[in-house]
Amino acid sequence: MQGVHLVRIDALSTAKLASLPNRLIHGRIFQAAGITMGAQVVSQLVRLGGNLIMARLLAPEMFGLMSIVFTTQMILALLSDIGLRPAIIQSQRGDDPVFLNTVWTVQVLRGGGLFVACVLIALGLHVANLFDLFDPKSAFGSPQLPLVLVVASLAGVISSFQTSNYVTANRNLNLRGIVVIDMISQVAGLLIMVALGFLTRSIWSLVLGGTVAAALSTWMGHKYLPGIANRFLLNREVLAEVSRFGIWILVSSITYVLALNLDRIYLGAAITASALGVYAIALSLYQAVDMLISKLFEAVLLPVLSEASRASRDRLRAELARLRPPFDVWYLGTAGMLYALGPSIVHILYDQRYQDAGTLLQILSFGLIFTRYNVFNTTYVAMGKSDYQAAINFIRLGTIAVLLPVLFHFYGLEGATYAVALSPIATMPLHFWLFRKLGLLDLKYEFLILPVWPLGYLAGLVGVRFLALITG
Numbered sequence: 001m002q003g004v005h006l007v008r009i010d011a012l013s014t015a016k017l018a019s020l021p022n023r024l025i026h027g028r029i030f031q032a033a034g035i036t037m038g039a040q041v042v043s044q045l046v047r048l049g050g051n052l053i054m055a056r057l058l059a060p061e062m063f064g065l066m067s068i069v070f071t072t073q074m075i076l077a078l079l080s081d082i083g084l085r086p087a088i089i090q091s092q093r094g095d096d097p098v099f100l101n102t103v104w105t106v107q108v109l110r111g112g113g114l115f116v117a118c119v120l121i122a123l124g125l126h127v128a129n130l131f132d133l134f135d136p137k138s139a140f141g142s143p144q145l146p147l148v149l150v151v152a153s154l155a156g157v158i159s160s161f162q163t164s165n166y167v168t169a170n171r172n173l174n175l176r177g178i179v180v181i182d183m184i185s186q187v188a189g190l191l192i193m194v195a196l197g198f199l200t201r202s203i204w205s206l207v208l209g210g211t212v213a214a215a216l217s218t219w220m221g222h223k224y225l226p227g228i229a230n231r232f233l234l235n236r237e238v239l240a241e242v243s244r245f246g247i248w249i250l251v252s253s254i255t256y257v258l259a260l261n262l263d264r265i266y267l268g269a270a271i272t273a274s275a276l277g278v279y280a281i282a283l284s285l286y287q288a289v290d291m292l293i294s295k296l297f298e299a300v301l302l303p304v305l306s307e308a309s310r311a312s313r314d315r316l317r318a319e320l321a322r323l324r325p326p327f328d329v330w331y332l333g334t335a336g337m338l339y340a341l342g343p344s345i346v347h348i349l350y351d352q353r354y355q356d357a358g359t360l361l362q363i364l365s366f367g368l369i370f371t372r373y374n375v376f377n378t379t380y381v382a383m384g385k386s387d388y389q390a391a392i393n394f395i396r397l398g399t400i401a402v403l404l405p406v407l408f409h410f411y412g413l414e415g416a417t418y419a420v421a422l423s424p425i426a427t428m429p430l431h432f433w434l435f436r437k438l439g440l441l442d443l444k445y446e447f448l449i450l451p452v453w454p455l456g457y458l459a460g461l462v463g464v465r466f467l468a469l470i471t472g
Contacts, residue, residue, distance in 0.1 A: 050190040114160075185214075193209025263400075396424055
């Protein structure tokens with residue numbers, strides 16, 4: 001990567017950020033939001049392009065297997081999540097080298113533990129297949145799955161060494177360097193993936209592409225992001241602080257990961273690998289739309305709301321009133337458009353093997369109506385009330401655990417998809433009650449914003465007509 005020079009921006013400490021006039025703070029927020037949004041648009045376009053190319057090079061079964069691999073890795077990661085990243089962003093000591101090095105050390109140890117867990121799961125799958133415990137046609141019954149899981153998990157080990165300066169830059173809204181690193185590593189991983197896919201037509205092209213991206217991102221983070229040079233350190237005081245903050249993050253993560261991935265766990269054993277691959281395509285398109293804006297929750301909203309919460313409740317209320325409308329308009333409008341456009345998008349982008357993904361994408365689009373309430377969860381964490389977030393995720397898990405098998409039994413894959421998309425409805429009463437308790441609920445706003453969905457749907461119908469005209 002000779003000749004690549006990232007712009008280094010001296011990070012403002014949280015104290016300095018708090019002392020800036022509102023005009024300057026808002027300018028930094030809008031700049032950070034613009035950088036993040038622009039990067040996400042490019043990132044999702046690159047991701048979609050790669051997805052389309054690989055869908056033509058590889059069989060649907062391979063996407064089904066990788067869906068199981070990614071789900072397993074995500075489950076393990078969130079089951080061991082004690083909130084290291086939000087701990088840095090939310091803590092008063094978020095710029096302290098002792099704090100940062102301790103958190104980084106815990107992160108590395110956690111990465112090693114996750115790899116061991118993946119190896120044990122792979123061994124379990126191998127033994128299960130020896131005794132024919134899974135249907136050979138299902139994703140879990142594939143003889144390739146155990147080895148693919150082990151090798152793919154190396155990317156997680158590499159990523160665990162990512163510098164703490166990555167999170168510090170996010171904390172201080174200095175996102176330019178992060179965006180450049182993410183872009184370069186994503187494109188490099190995609191190029192490797194496509195090249196290997198063209199040469200081998202093998203699932204290993206997907207695995208190695210992700211590993212290359214993780215390695216390059218980690219190396220560039222240490223090389224180019226300004227800040228401390230990480231070293232191994234375990235400070236008892238820091239560990240105690242992180243543990244106090246992270247216990248409810250861990251509980252929340254356990255329930256969240258099960259709720260988020262229960263569909264693929266259940267369907268991986270209930271349907272064929274090919275059908276799971278079609279579902280994975282629909283889910284990837286849905287997530288691409290979601291991630292265009294949800295990345296802002298991670299990159300911008302948590303630092304901003306954490307700072308506002310430390311200032312005063314009135315400041316937090318004002319920031320929510322100012323920041324929520326753009327997010328809500330995006331989510332509701334896009335949900336309506338995606339419901340209208342889903343089948344047309346799949347018809348244009350994918351061959352006949354994947355056409356059923358269009359209907360599934362329509363159903364999943366309803367999830368965007370409720371994803372916008374992630375701002376509530378972000379607010380809970382910013383206020384240090386991660387137990388509230390845990391309660392919300394527990395309700396969602398219980399709801400989807402009941403709805404998924406019932407709707408699948410009566411209505412098949414489409415019914416299971418409805419369970420995934422609509423399960424957040426059950427969390428809304430508690431969300432509203434908690435926000436009212438915190439003095440942050442504006443019920444009038446919640447109803448006034450809803451007409452954006454039908455407007456988005458009408459725009460989507462226009463899009464369907466336009467696509468029909470240009471494609472004949």
